[in-house]
Amino acid sequence: MEIWSEVAKVIGAGLAMGLGALGPGIGIGILGMGAMNALGRNPEARGPIMTNMILAIAFAEAVAIYALVVAILLIFVA
Amino acid sequence: MMSGKWRGGRSLKILVAVAVGLALVVISFIGSSVGSRIVGSEPMGFLTVGVPEYHPAPERPFSNLPITNTMITAWVSILILGGLFFVGTRNMKPIPGGLQNLLELVVEAAANFIEDPAGKEHGRWFFPVCTTIFLFVVVNAWVSLMPGFETIRINGEPLLRSANTDLNVPAALAVVSFCFIEYWGFKAKGASYLKTFFNCRPLGQALKSIVSGNIKAGAGGLLNGVVAIFAGLLEILSHLIRMMSFTFRLFGNMTAGMILVMIAAYLIPWVLPSLFYGLEAFFGIVQAMIFAGLTLGFACAAVMEEE
DSSP states (O other): OHHHHHHHHHHHHHHHHHHHHHHHHHHHHHHHHHHHHHHHHOGGGHHHHHHHHHHHHHHHHHHHHHHHHHHHIIIIIO | OHHHHHHHHHHHHHHHHHHHHHHHHHHHHHHSHHHHHHHTOOOOGGGOOOOOOOOSSOOOSSTTSOOOHHHHHHHHHHHHHHHHHHHHTSSOOSSOOTHHHHHHHHHHHHHHHHHHHHHHHHHHHHHHHHHHHHHHHHHHHHHTTSTTTTTSEETTEESOOOGGGSTHHHHHHHHHHHHHHHHHHHHHHGGGGGGGTOOOHHHHHHHHHHHTTOHHHHHHHHHHHHHHHHHHHHHHHHHHHHHHHHHHHHHHHHHHHHHHHHHHHHHSTTTHHHHHHHHHHHHHHHHHHHHHHHHHHHHHHHHSOOO
16 A cells, blocks of 8 residues: 555656646747747837746746646655 | 858857767766666766755754754855945945946846836835845855855755755745735825725625615625625735745745756766756846845735725
8 A cells, every 4th residue: 555655646746747837838838929929020129028028937937836846745745 | 261261260160169068968978877877888987976866854964953054055145145245335436346336236227127116205115125035035046056055065964055945935035025015005005005905895885875775776786895805805815825926936946946957967967957057047036036026016016006
């Protein structure tokens, strides 16, 4: 029985990270698309677009980081 | 003729650089503990890095003292920040030069960043806290890229470890930022700041109009009143959850960076980690900006006049 809890931990951590990375991946893709569109329309606004894109990407990425924290907790703490 | 020769020289330089880089990657992969097992060669002693192991809790290098290695790092970065600003502002000149110029650049950039959304008056309130959070987080992140971190060992435990990878440090910063946001809200609006959380006025108006006989208008207002109270409770919840998301965003990013560098050093030592170090330096400043910028944004939302 001991081995099954270990198995459940590993599978749970993998699922948490994999499924948790799906949404942020899509989100970052949409963000990049928006930034590229804006850049195509208005190339001289490169600086502000870049800064805001990186900030927004960091927010989208934070969701994946929560999944990572869950995965780390599952493997090392649970 | 001339330009062709110059261009040929440059592409040769690029070729040599690429070849050297590839050779370094291949050599360090073959010499590493993973690659040598795949290729079947002898691992090179100075390239073998142990299997990465990660402990979520900070270690205590001095076994009998309750001092963790992340605390020591936090002290180091406080000393660095304090020392820099002390030395830079000891004898200030009207025309700044050297260190004073650099510090003024940082402080001015922060002041502009904060006064842009917050305005002059509120910007003065937010500036000390937001800038301190930014500088502390970024110095913590950058200090942990120095050599010696997690490699100098005392009693078998690393003496230094990035303070942001200890859950307590981001949590402490998050609590500080939460308290200051609520304080600024009360300072700007007084007791009426509580209306953000307990908005009973629509319900009271609806009940009043029902009592005074206008049942049709009162029944419509009743629903709005209940929704307003519920929205206020949700606001309390979102303020509390904000603390958690602050904490885990910083902790997760910094921990992920630490694990990433560890795994890179395990797979292709010496070449791959140096690339990730650049990434980590970038993420350090981005995360610091996000922590300070979110505090600023929530503080602006707290002091903003409604309607």
